[in-house]
Amino acid sequence: MLAFIIRRLAQSVLVMLFVALIAFIVFRYVGDPIASMVGVETRLEDQEIMRDRLGLNDPVIWQFLRFVGNALQGEFGISYRLQQPVTELILSRLPATLELAFASATIALVFGLTLGVFTALKPKSFLTGLIMAVSLIGVSLPTFLIGIGLIYIFAVELGWFPSFGRGQTVDLGWWRTGLLTESGLRSLVLPAITLSLFQLTLIMRLVRAEMLEVLRTEYIRFARARGLSQRAIHFGHALKNTLVPVLTITGLQLGSVIAFAIVTETVFQWPGVGSLFIVSVQVVDVPVMAAYLMFIALVFVLINLIVDILYYVVDPRLRVDAGSGK
Amino acid sequence: MKKVTTRLAGALLASTIIAGAASAETIRWARASDALTLDPHSQNQGVTHNFAHHIYETLVDRDVEGNLQPRLAVEWELKEDDPTVWVFKLREGVTFHDGAAFTAEDVVFSLDRARSEASNMRQLHVEVAEVRAVDDLTVEVQMVGPAPLYPNNLTNTFIMDKDWSEANDVVEVQDYAAGEDNYAVRNTNGTGPYILQSREVDVRSVLTLNEDHWAEDTPAVTEIVYLPIADNATRIAALLSGEVDLVQDVPVQDIDRLQNTQGIKIETGPENRVIYFGYRFGDEPLASSNVTDANPFNDPRVREAMELAVDRDAIAQVVMRGQAIPTGVANPPFVAGWTEELDAYPAVDLERARELMAEAGYENGFTVTLDTPNNRYVNDEAISQAVVGMLGRIGINVTLASRPVAQHSPLVTSNTTDFYLLGWGVPTFDSAYVFNDLVHTKEGSFGAYNGGLYSNPELDAKIQSLGTETDMEVRDATVAEIWQVVKEDRVLLPIHNQVLAYAMRDGLTLPVHPENQPLLTDLTLGE
Numbered sequence: 001m002l003a004f005i006i007r008r009l010a011q012s013v014l015v016m017l018f019v020a021l022i023a024f025i026v027f028r029y030v031g032d033p034i035a036s037m038v039g040v041e042t043r044l045e046d047q048e049i050m051r052d053r054l055g056l057n058d059p060v061i062w063q064f065l066r067f068v069g070n071a072l073q074g075e076f077g078i079s080y081r082l083q084q085p086v087t088e089l090i091l092s093r094l095p096a097t098l099e100l101a102f103a104s105a106t107i108a109l110v111f112g113l114t115l116g117v118f119t120a121l122k123p124k125s126f127l128t129g130l131i132m133a134v135s136l137i138g139v140s141l142p143t144f145l146i147g148i149g150l151i152y153i154f155a156v157e158l159g160w161f162p163s164f165g166r167g168q169t170v171d172l173g174w175w176r177t178g179l180l181t182e183s184g185l186r187s188l189v190l191p192a193i194t195l196s197l198f199q200l201t202l203i204m205r206l207v208r209a210e211m212l213e214v215l216r217t218e219y220i221r222f223a224r225a226r227g228l229s230q231r232a233i234h235f236g237h238a239l240k241n242t243l244v245p246v247l248t249i250t251g252l253q254l255g256s257v258i259a260f261a262i263v264t265e266t267v268f269q270w271p272g273v274g275s276l277f278i279v280s281v282q283v284v285d286v287p288v289m290a291a292y293l294m295f296i297a298l299v300f301v302l303i304n305l306i307v308d309i310l311y312y313v314v315d316p317r318l319r320v321d322a323g324s325g326k
Numbered sequence: 327m328k329k330v331t332t333r334l335a336g337a338l339l340a341s342t343i344i345a346g347a348a349s350a351e352t353i354r355w356a357r358a359s360d361a362l363t364l365d366p367h368s369q370n371q372g373v374t375h376n377f378a379h380h381i382y383e384t385l386v387d388r389d390v391e392g393n394l395q396p397r398l399a400v401e402w403e404l405k406e407d408d409p410t411v412w413v414f415k416l417r418e419g420v421t422f423h424d425g426a427a428f429t430a431e432d433v434v435f436s437l438d439r440a441r442s443e444a445s446n447m448r449q450l451h452v453e454v455a456e457v458r459a460v461d462d463l464t465v466e467v468q469m470v471g472p473a474p475l476y477p478n479n480l481t482n483t484f485i486m487d488k489d490w491s492e493a494n495d496v497v498e499v500q501d502y503a504a505g506e507d508n509y510a511v512r513n514t515n516g517t518g519p520y521i522l523q524s525r526e527v528d529v530r531s532v533l534t535l536n537e538d539h540w541a542e543d544t545p546a547v548t549e550i551v552y553l554p555i556a557d558n559a560t561r562i563a564a565l566l567s568g569e570v571d572l573v574q575d576v577p578v579q580d581i582d583r584l585q586n587t588q589g590i591k592i593e594t595g596p597e598n599r600v601i602y603f604g605y606r607f608g609d610e611p612l613a614s615s616n617v618t619d620a621n622p623f624n625d626p627r628v629r630e631a632m633e634l635a636v637d638r639d640a641i642a643q644v645v646m647r648g649q650a651i652p653t654g655v656a657n658p659p660f661v662a663g664w665t666e667e668l669d670a671y672p673a674v675d676l677e678r679a680r681e682l683m684a685e686a687g688y689e690n691g692f693t694v695t696l697d698t699p700n701n702r703y704v705n706d707e708a709i710s711q712a713v714v715g716m717l718g719r720i721g722i723n724v725t726l727a728s729r730p731v732a733q734h735s736p737l738v739t740s741n742t743t744d745f746y747l748l749g750w751g752v753p754t755f756d757s758a759y760v761f762n763d764l765v766h767t768k769e770g771s772f773g774a775y776n777g778g779l780y781s782n783p784e785l786d787a788k789i790q791s792l793g794t795e796t797d798m799e800v801r802d803a804t805v806a807e808i809w810q811v812v813k814e815d816r817v818l819l820p821i822h823n824q825v826l827a828y829a830m831r832d833g834l835t836l837p838v839h840p841e842n843q844p845l846l847t848d849l850t851l852g853e
Contacts, residue, residue: 045771046446046448046449049443053444078507081362082362082363082511082527083362083363083365083368083500083508083511084507084511084512084527085507089527148559148560148563151559151560151563152563155563155564155567155569156563156566156567159567159568162567162569163560163563163564163567163569164553164555164560164561164563164564164569165529165530165553165555166529266556266557267557267559267560268560269554269555269556269557269560271526271528271529275528275556276528278556279359279528279556282701282730282732283732284732
């Protein structure tokens, strides 16, 4: 067990280093950070001085090593754009993204499960057809269109929800939350729905497919034959057996929700790490981009690590393999 | 419901104004991006300066007509017997937000800080040799040579409190490489009309009225909530839903629709920025062309043909939806040296253009790549696309290469482009600024954005003389001569002056500022 975990940890570190290197090489080509830092009117010799001060004239490999060395100490340098420590910037933006991600994951899970079960149990109902059709539209429309559409209907026309921002927030010292105020909660509604739509559809279709399959299995028929109530069969047996793959997918998807909240955050001016990243790309703020990519890589590596360990704990066959020295 | 409440509130406010009582008016002000920093000398960037102008003040300022106005300095003049010294008389009775008195020492400290090596404002003060306080309210700036236009460079150089800076360890402008935080990046102590209450970068900043400000008139706006909203559609939606009162950076395609929306008002006005095309000079063949034995752009007949083929009016009407002012000179109308004759441009004449191309030996045309930014100026990429089509009509086959400005700008400064679009603002409001960077041969600190490597030694000598000429009549004549040559030689292909639009709810009036730096003290209320 310990050897397995150590091996997976070592692999994770390699992945992180690789991401850092790729990030670094790519950032050589996104443009000249100086050009966007100084505006068109700054003299070229001043730009050269800045380039020197930022270490941009050093060899790339030297810049990379310096970056890794600093990153190991949780030090990602100063944002070129805002002149504040990057680590601090990302940490201050993280609560907004996490709250949005968990809110949308909750919406996706609750509605995805409910609708999935409903469409599986009543496959011939008219409502099922409608839900399936709407869900197709939901996945095929780009996120920003959905976001803009929701803004126009619910913010501009109806005035029910705010069109941008996070509303009033409460600073708990280590966490700035919008969940404790009315305007904060209202602000969360539209972006959370926008971000959840794709996951919702995914979960719904997955639950429906799994459930339909389980309902055809032998033990369900036996349970029916024994005269168990519909309720017990559907929710006690069928749904429970559907949940394992659904939870796995949901766990993995949570990572991508955090990572790809970028579009939703931009449309709703949600002050999370995603919108920070987009603005940073536009002005070639390399320290922020690099730190963000590292952070996202870390999220995925950690989630995968946990999933692997859980599999190892849950599935005896993996243990036998490891034990036999393969 | 919400809209009704806002309207009721508006009506109530209106009645209090009529009654003459001081009213509390909060303006929620949205624009595309946030100020980069609160340290006034660390970035030379319009959005950052615009925000800083509310908190900090400069010695002199520019009004919406583009004229210099006294602000912290009440008078400025060249010293009587020494044209290399500028004397500034400072305003009496000014205090910083923390209560400290404003004196000449603060001006000396701030100007020295602004020209220190880590400061991004340094370029505007390169000609300063020494700044000294004569008495509490008089400052002398010793220039290295005669510098008749130096006050023009001061409109964005903000004055900080020396004691406050020393106490908070911000005497030096923040050094990126040192990787340290700086108190002045997040905290302020200015003399300006508003005091910073709270700041969340990229989210919201709140400013409240400085009750002890020296100005006689109390501004109508008592509280400013500053909201950066990056996405165009979201920003406009926030105005339509009544969540913000004032929107800067209005996309041109929304102007018409907003103008026809009830409860919304649009103010437009020319910006101090000209959009132009530049091309490569010299005999060296172009890197991106199928003509490999000569440089077609170097032939004046080709440049004339291009000017005759480009339909500026069509660009203004179709691409810019009327929100541009076509021009024949790469000099915005506010800038000294601009004249109506220069501004005039020839009508489109394709027949003559084709003749000229044939005379130059290109009856079959040639190919070339046009580099354009796609996120810097209003509809920059669309303008380039239009020009590609227009030049195609006279046989010039243009391939469009579009990039974000972060990648485009280095092409121009490193002279690796054959044909490019650029916009140019003139913060000094003087033609010399245009000549120095766009027309003068590229050498030393001159010609930084002369991407086509135009070179004319005769003009260079004239341009350099502008820097030290104190006889304004002689200087104006030289400026006119230079413009004449630049226009006849078609050094640049100017297209139009950019127009700015501010959208606001009815009942507000805020004139467009030529440098896109509106002060909300200029905002007035009332139907």
